[in-house]
Structures are given as C-alpha cells and as structure tokens.
Amino acid sequence: MPPESFTMRIESIVLRELKMRLKAPFETSSEVTWDRRVLLIEAGADGVRGWGEITAAENPFYNAETTDTAWHVVRDFMVPLVLGKSVASATEIQSLLDPIRGHEMAKAGVENAIWDIEAQQKGLPLARLLGGTLPEVPCGVSIGIQDSIATLLAKIDSELRAGYQRVKLKIKPGKDLAIVAAVRQHYPEIKLMVDANSAYRLEQIELLRAFDQYDLMMIEQPLAWDDIYQHALLQAQLRTPICLDECIHNPSHADAAINMGACRIINIKLGRVGGHTQAKQVHDICVRNSIPVWCGGMLESGIGRAHNIAMSALPGFVLPGDVSASQRYWEEDIIEPEVEVSSAGTIRVPETPGLGYDIRRKRVEELTVRQEHWHP
Ligand code: OSB
Ligand code: MG
Secondary structure (H helix, E strand, C coil): CCCCCCCEEEEEEEEEEEEEEEEEEEECCCCEEEEEEEEEEEEEECCEEEEEEECCCCCCCCCCCCHHHHHHHHHHHHHHHHCCCEECCCHHHHHHCCCCCCCHHHHHHHHHHHHHHHHHHHCCEHHHHHCCCCCEEEECEEECCCCCHHHHHHHHHHHHHHCCCEEEEECECCECHHHHHHHHHHCCCCEEEEECCCCCCHHHHHHHHHHHHHCCCCEECCCCCCCHHHHHHHHCCCCCCEEECCCCCCHHHHHHHHHHCCCCEEEECCCCCCCHHHHHHHHHHHHHCCCCEEECCCCCCHHHHHHHHHHCCCCCCCCCECCCCHHHCCCCCCEECCCCCCCCCEEECCCCCECCCEECHHHHHHHEEEEEEECC
C-alpha cells in the first residue's frame, strides 16, 4: 500500500551524455544524423532511481534546442530548481521548472525521470499511472531521404514484411512528388504519409496541392516550424490532412492550431511538449476535439523509446506512431529486453512497474562520454 501522503524527495540527479551510432545515417530535409549524442537523466528519490531521456538533436535544425543547450540549462538552471525538493507527484516538476522559458526537451528529460520513480514507488506500469488503457500500440516507420527510388522501395518492402502498419517518407523540395508517385504506384493500398520538416513555403501551394492525388494519410509539418497561422491558410486549400509536429510545444498551441483549422492530426512528441504532464494535456485537448494523435520519434535510445511507449497507451493514440523496434536504430540498445515489434506491427505495453524495461547499466557506462552528478 502506498503511504497516505505520498512524496518524493529528489536527492540526486545524474546527467550523462552517451555517444551512440545509428545503424545507418538518417536524412531529413534539414540534416543527416548518424552519431547521436544522447542525454540521459538518472534521478534518485527515496532510494528509487528513475530514468529520462533528453531528445534534443545535436544541432538546432529541428527545434531551437541542442545537446549542448540542454546540458547547460539542466546544469545551471534546472538542477538548482529541483534538487532537494519534495513533490507529491511528477506533475509538480512542471511547476518547479516553470520559470524557465522554452527548453521543453530538457524539461521533459527531468520530469519524465520523476514519472519513472513515481510509477515504481506506486508499483504501477508508467502507462497505467499516466492513464493509459491500450494493451499494445500500433507502429509505423519513418524512412529518411534515400539516394534512389530503388533503395527506398527496397526499404519499404522490408519494413512491410516486418509488419509495420504505415510508412512515413521524409521529403524535401526536389525529392517529393516523383518519389511519392513511385511509392504509391508500387503500393496502391498501404497507409502512406510524408513529413517535410518545414521545407516548404505557402507560395508553393500548387506543388503542395499535388500531394492530394496520392491518398496520403497526412502531410506532416509542411511549413515553418513556428507558424500555425500559415498552416491554417494551407489546410483550407488541401484535401490531405495536415499533421503538425514542430509547431506544437504545449497545450495552448494545440488548442490554437485546432481552433484555427491549422491541422487535422497532431504528432505528440514527449520532448517537444515538455514531458508527460503536458503531453497528456495535449492528448486530452485532441481527444475532446476528435483530433487523432500519434507518437512521434526523435531517434531515441531505449529509455526515450520506453517513455514513448508508455505515453502511447493513452486512448487517443489511435494512429500508428513512429515508435519502432530498437533493432531498427541500434546494434545494441541500452535497455532489456529491447523494444520489439510483433508481426502485426504492434508493441506490447509493459505491465511491470515503472518503465517496464531494465537499464543495461554497464552498456550505459561504456557509451558515456561525459557525466555530472549532483546531491543537495
Ligand atoms: O520530424 O518526426 C520528425 C527524426 C528526427 C527529427 C525529426 C523527426 C524524426 C523522425 C524519426 O521522423 C522518427 C524516429 O524514427 O525516431
Ligand atoms: Mg516530423
């Protein structure tokens, strides 16, 4: 039985940077990633350890955060705000960090580690503590920009054989309509979507309207990373649903985007919206407005992936997400068991307390290139 008045005193924080090489380079409209600089938070409260991942990229080409800005903000501003504090629930971390503007991914790493602790202390799977109900989550894949259509078709073929339920293609100007046309011709029936990562301008409306002929589930973030209004102008002229990714940093952005008609689908990324508390709020707004959601990915290690799976058990996550098997990214992940996807294209939500995966501490240490440790 959990004690009547439950509190967690945050008595230690460890920040680590791991160097992890992806199995293959991943290309979007704005960058190519091969060596990931993964930041992990390990928090301790009342003898229990919880883990979170900061999903910032190495450079500020997806959002404004980077590995190094996150390190700076955690060390110089977040640790002093949370270390030694007692909280009754992980949601309170959000208010402790509230004075800090932006830096959602850094905040999420810290807050999510405390969620892991709370779930362990209460003996609940994190998914259940968050309010998740789904026993398994549907999975798709995000395929980076490829050198040739032949290579892309071969990749799609192997992902479909593995069971993945939908395919997302990264696109950019010059690598867009012809590629989508070729894929659609080979696979007339598959659930297909594209992600532009903000590579287009509203003036390219004719090109963007041409996507309407390919029966796409959605076009993700075609316009500027911070411009909801222009997406509303575009959505009014597109039949294909727009899905916002980069634009949505908090519940208020989701509310604005939905009310403006800027999107018909939202991709929720835990890091981008500042952690589980705000992710759940964005989810709830979407459910109230009949906007389907799915879980996006940031090429996470197993720890970020485990948090994504827990969040994806919330009932509004009705579309296949970008959360896929550990083996698609890493020769060896840092959790065990690794994340596996069934032949039906689903991941089972763990039923053991906390994240539901063990941390391979030895592997974490081997991959660590720097760390800092704080006690009150
Ligand atoms: O826009 O969804 C995106 C990866 C890095 C940065 C942005 C995005 C992505 C992905 C990959 O699409 C998702 C994944 O497989 O983790
Ligand atoms: Mg995206």
